[in-house]
Amino acid sequence: MLVAPNAYDYLVIGSGIIGVTIASELRRRHGARVLVIDKESGVGKHASGRNSGVLHAGVYYKPNTLKARLCVEGNRRMKDYCRAKGIPMNEHGKVIVARSEADLPILQELYQRTQTNGATSTLLDPGALKEIEPCAKTVSQALYVKDTAVINPERVMESLTNDAVNEGVEFRLNCPWVEPADACKARTSQGTVAYGHLVNCAGLFADRVAHAYGVGAHYRILPFRGQFYRLRRESQVNVRGNIYPVPDLRNPFLGVHFTRRPDGEVTVGPSALPLLGREQYEGWGGVTVGDSLAMVRFLGRLWKRNKDHFRSIAWTELQNLSLTGFFRKAQGLAKGLVEEDLVAGKSPGIRAQLVNTRTAELLSDFVVEAGPRSTHVLNAVSPAFTSSMPFAEYVVDLMRCE
Numbered sequence: 001m002l003v004a005p006n007a008y009d010y011l012v013i014g015s016g017i018i019g020v021t022i023a024s025e026l027r028r029r030h031g032a033r034v035l036v037i038d039k040e041s042g043v044g045k046h047a048s049g050r051n052s053g054v055l056h057a058g059v060y061y062k063p064n065t066l067k068a069r070l071c072v073e074g075n076r077r078m079k080d081y082c083r084a085k086g087i088p089m090n091e092h093g094k095v096i097v098a099r100s101e102a103d104l105p106i107l108q109e110l111y112q113r114t115q116t117n118g119a120t121s122t123l124l125d126p127g128a129l130k131e132i133e134p135c136a137k138t139v140s141q142a143l144y145v146k147d148t149a150v151i152n153p154e155r156v157m158e159s160l161t162n163d164a165v166n167e168g169v170e171f172r173l174n175c176p177w178v179e180p181a182d183a184c185k186a187r188t189s190q191g192t193v194a195y196g197h198l199v200n201c202a203g204l205f206a207d208r209v210a211h212a213y214g215v216g217a218h219y220r221i222l223p224f225r226g227q228f229y230r231l232r233r234e235s236q237v238n239v240r241g242n243i244y245p246v247p248d249l250r251n252p253f254l255g256v257h258f259t260r261r262p263d264g265e266v267t268v269g270p271s272a273l274p275l276l277g278r279e280q281y282e283g284w285g286g287v288t289v290g291d292s293l294a295m296v297r298f299l300g301r302l303w304k305r306n307k308d309h310f311r312s313i314a315w316t317e318l319q320n321l322s323l324t325g326f327f328r329k330a331q332g333l334a335k336g337l338v339e340e341d342l343v344a345g346k347s348p349g350i351r352a353q354l355v356n357t358r359t360a361e362l363l364s365d366f367v368v369e370a371g372p373r374s375t376h377v378l379n380a381v382s383p384a385f386t387s388s389m390p391f392a393e394y395v396v397d398l399m400r401c402e
């Protein structure tokens with residue numbers, strides 16, 4: 001155990017849900033001195049505070065992947081946690097609807113995956129669907145997933161952070177990691193910190209941090225912005241839980257959907273627009289010349305190779321830039337929706353999607369890589385919020401403190 005001032009057994013970069021849950025797990029398991037640093041003035045200011053808040057149930061993921069393994073347990077544990085802490089949830093579940101006959105084989109595949117992953121789902125005919133979601137549209141069949149729930153991610157982040165502080169984890173905010181210093185030291189804006197082991201949970205910047213430690217040279221984060229609308233209060237469309245489309249399983253995103261939050265507001269979204277800047281929440285904000293040039297080059301390569309049907313993702317998402325394009329997607333899911341029902345929604349979130357630059361592939365499973373006295377969480381994409389508790393245990397199991 002390190003005892004000198006500004007020396008910690010573990011230095012965690014990033015106070016999103018992944019950094020906070022890993023820090024708590026390290027403290028609980030090893031009684032270690034753990035410091036979490038974040039460049040922002042508060043915790044969870046990026047993906048962890050800006051997501052849809054859906055606690056996924058384990059429907060989509062290929063069997064034997066980390067997502068399949070960790071999501072079902074994560075859903076159960078996060079719901080237990082919210083109940084124990086009195087954090088409100090909408091537990092009305094979710095329906096996945098077919099927009100054409102072509103969706104039906106995929107619906108069957110999702111049903112199979114749910115069973116294999118240990119989650120629960122039921123195939124519904126339109127009559128049974130109406131009982132659960134009166135306004136949902138479907139063709140022949142829909143899938144009902146009762147374990148899906150919705151929380152306010154900011155409430156969960158606040159609660160987990162309070163727990164971590166009470167357990168003895170230290171936080172230093174407004175404190176960006178800058179670069180590696182001497183062996184087992186990191187330079188931050190608030191001085192040099194010595195550590196026994198560094199844990200990189202830097203989300204949109206996780207590749208950059210990893211590269212500085214000689215890890216994951218063939219990985220790069222590609223940011224995708226998720227824009228939300230919401231249903232105006234006067235809308236005739238009644239959404240009780242979640243209405244999702246059958247997704248294109250070749251793409252990493254689930255498509256525009258309806259989600260009723262615990263406060264009653266119904267969000268519609270998110271889109272998934274590839275960006276030139278890692279934190280390009282609005283206009284050209286967060287865009288830097290060096291990063292953007294690299295992003296343009298890389299998007300060009302993806303476009304050319306058309307891997308993972310990148311062209312179809314990009315084309316679909318470009319249509320979502322207009323309200324009318326977005327409305328068309330949402331209209332396919334809910335009866336009675338009119339364009340005026342969609343009004344500006346909550347602030348957007350940006351997905352830190354990992355790409356393998358050798359193969360031009362968008363990676364779908366979680367990726368964690370080990371480096372010298374360091375561990376790098378490189379693809380904590382959805383459903384990492386849902387899976388965060390068992391995911392933190394998995395990452396800590398992988399760590400070897402030399």
Ligand SMILES: Cc1cc2nc3c(=O)[nH]c(=O)nc-3n(C[C@H](O)[C@H](O)[C@H](O)COP(=O)(O)OP(=O)(O)OC[C@H]3O[C@@H](n4cnc5c(N)ncnc54)[C@H](O)[C@@H]3O)c2cc1C
Binds near residue numbers: 053
């Ligand atoms: C639009 C959208 C919708 C989503 N919906 C869902 C959903 O419904 N359900 C679900 O389970 N998941 C969902 N997700 C995914 C989920 O939000 C993420 O998987 C999860 O929040 C990732 O957490 P994280 O801690 O890895 O990243 P983040 O929350 O982004 O945290 C990374 C942290 O690192 C900090 N950081 C970066 N660089 C530095 C540096 N140099 N020095 C110090 N700190 C640094 C950042 O400030 C940030 O606080 C969604 C994501 C998005 C964007």
